[in-house]
Amino acid sequence: MDRIIEKKTGWRALFTKKALPWWLCAMFVAFMIFMLLRPGHSMLRVDGDSISISEVKSGEFNDYIRLNGTVQPLVTVQISPIEGGVVDAIFIEEGSQVRKGEEILHLSNDNLDLQILNSEAELAEKENILRNTQIQMEQDRLNVKQSKADYQLNVKRLRRTYEQQKALYDENLIAREDYLKAKEDYDLAMDKLQIILDKEVQDSLFRSTQVERMRESLENMQVNMGMIRKRKDNLTIKAPIDGQLGILDAVLGENIGAGTKIGQISDMSSYKIEAQIDEHYIDRVVPGLSATFERQGMTFSASLRKVYPEVRDGKFKADFKFMGDLPENIRNGQTYYLNLQLGSPEKAVLVSKGNFYQHNGGKWIYVLSKDGSRAEKREIRLGRQNPQDYEVLEGLQPGEKVVVSGYENFGDNDVLVLK
Numbered sequence: 013m014d015r016i017i018e019k020k021t022g023w024r025a026l027f028t029k030k031a032l033p034w035w036l037c038a039m040f041v042a043f044m045i046f047m048l049l050r051p052g053h054s055m056l057r058v059d060g061d062s063i064s065i066s067e068v069k070s071g072e073f074n075d076y077i078r079l080n081g082t083v084q085p086l087v088t089v090q091i092s093p094i095e096g097g098v099v100d101a102i103f104i105e106e107g108s109q110v111r112k113g114e115e116i117l118h119l120s121n122d123n124l125d126l127q128i129l130n131s132e133a134e135l136a137e138k139e140n141i142l143r144n145t146q147i148q149m150e151q152d153r154l155n156v157k158q159s160k161a162d163y164q165l166n167v168k169r170l171r172r173t174y175e176q177q178k179a180l181y182d183e184n185l186i187a188r189e190d191y192l193k194a195k196e197d198y199d200l201a202m203d204k205l206q207i208i209l210d211k212e213v214q215d216s217l218f219r220s221t222q223v224e225r226m227r228e229s230l231e232n233m234q235v236n237m238g239m240i241r242k243r244k245d246n247l248t249i250k251a252p253i254d255g256q257l258g259i260l261d262a263v264l265g266e267n268i269g270a271g272t273k274i275g276q277i278s279d280m281s282s283y284k285i286e287a288q289i290d291e292h293y294i295d296r297v298v299p300g301l302s303a304t305f306e307r308q309g310m311t312f313s314a315s316l317r318k319v320y321p322e323v324r325d326g327k328f329k330a331d332f333k334f335m336g337d338l339p340e341n342i343r344n345g346q347t348y349y350l351n352l353q354l355g356s357p358e359k360a361v362l363v364s365k366g367n368f369y370q371h372n373g374g375k376w377i378y379v380l381s382k383d384g385s386r387a388e389k390r391e392i393r394l395g396r397q398n399p400q401d402y403e404v405l406e407g408l409q410p411g412e413k414v415v416v417s418g419y420e421n422f423g424d425n426d427v428l429v430l431k
Contacts, residue, residue: 056422060430064417065380066364070410073362075355077293078399081285081305081332083346085278089253091260094246096270097121099262106260110251110277117262119247124240131240135233142226149219156212163205167198174198255279258344278344285314285332285348291323296354303332303352307339314350355396361404365397366416374402378415378428387415387428 097119104116174194181191251257260275268274289297301316314332322328332350368377374394378387392407408414415428422428 054425055427055429056425057429057431058422060384062417063415063428063430064366065413066366066416068361068363068404068408068410068412068414071360071362072357073360073396073401073403074357074398075396076351076353076398077289079287079289079303079350079352081287081348081350083342083344083348084284084286085255085280085344086282086284086333087253087255087279088258089255089277089279090273091116091249091252091275091277092271092273093119093249093268094270095119095121095124095243096268096272097124097247099264099266099268102260102262102264104257104260106257106275108257110255110257112251112254114251116249116251116257116260116275119249119268121247124243124247128240128244131233131237135230135237138226138230138233142223142230145226146223149223152215153219156208156215160205160208160212163201163208167201167205170194170198170201249274251277253277253279280344283334283338283342283344284317285334285350287330287332287350288327289330289352291326291328293354294323294328297328297330297352301352301354302335303350305348305350307348310339312337312339316352360395361408361410362401363394363404363408363414364401364416365399367418368416369394369402371419377408378419378422379408380413380415380430384413385430387430389426 101118177194313335320329395403
């Protein structure tokens with residue numbers, strides 16, 4: 013005989029098999045509420061396939077940085093005209109090989125031509141003045157010489173007269189007045205002769221000084237004339253070195269000012285590598301450091317030869333010179349990827365590089381639990397870095413796994429629940 017089963021109602025219905033799924037849902041909701049509301053922790057559910065996970069390891073930290081370097085000629089000379097003018101002839105085109113002293117282009121300058129003509133006229137005038145002055149001085153010298161000869165003859169005659177009158181006066185044959193007159197005439201003639209002799213000496217000194225000064229002035233003008241004519245030669249622009257004419261910014265009929273950069277010539281027999289380096293390394297990058305790069309399946313070496321002190325846009329420039337063999341088919345402007353060695357390899361705890369560093373500067377990282385179901389935020393301290401790894405100073409142990417992808421979408425949550 014069948015037995016009628018009584019249907020449970022009220023609070024007894026909560027303990028039936030049909031109510032079990034509801035109990036499970038309620039427990040899950042309560043757990044989630046507890047996790048979200050517990051003090052000091054915030055959680056975020058993330059897709060485990062959307063994040064990058066790396067294992068902390070112990071290994072050798074190779075202290076180097078990766079640089080993009082550009083091949084440049086070791087010697088490049090700028091072409092700038094010393095004299096300005098209008099381009100009236102171009103002899104060599106861009107990209108051509110030139111020899112030292114070979115003519116590249118020619119300028120014309122009407123003002124310089126007029127200046128040369130004026131200087132030549134002034135020089136001719138100075139030369140004419142000097143010749144006339146020398147002729148006049150020579151005439152003055154001859155006149156003084158003639159006067160000296162006349163005075164010397166007059167002195168001789170008056171001296172004879174004076175001696176005769178003196179002898180007659182001593183014998184009381186003439187009057188005293190005649191004797192005194194002869195003596196005074198002789199003394200006057202001697203004084204005039206001395207004056208003319210002094211004048212001859214002074215005129216000689218004056219003539220020598222004046223002629224010397226005029227000759228110096230004339231020589232200076234001749235030198236100036238030579239310099240002006242040399243300026244004329246500067247209107248022809250010539251190659252300062254052997255090399256390749258890389259740039260020539262000039263067209264026929266263009267007026268180019270003195271000192272304007274119109275081109276450059278590169279010595280293609282030797283090269284350097286020019287690289288931009290982040291200012292973060294400015295205290296560690298010094299001349300003499302070694303670098304390597306790969307090209308055509310081979311490894312080549314370079315050495316840091318010069319560090320430029322100026323920082324622009326957060327970077328500073330450095331030049332490297334090749335050590336040993338050069339790569340084949342090297343060309344100006346090629347890009348090489350350099351590994352610049354900053355220090356010797358050392359044992360360290362390493363974590364792979366990732367975008368997490370850009371978010372927090374490496375101050376903390378998400379560390380996975382052992383079962384991999386969640387990742388919690390942990391403070392760390394990083395040291396040096398290379399293109400592959402960060403050096404871990406504090407906060408992580410080898411074997412632990414961490415999230416190294418970007419944290420931009422995680423907010424300030426302390427825990428990530430992986431699903």
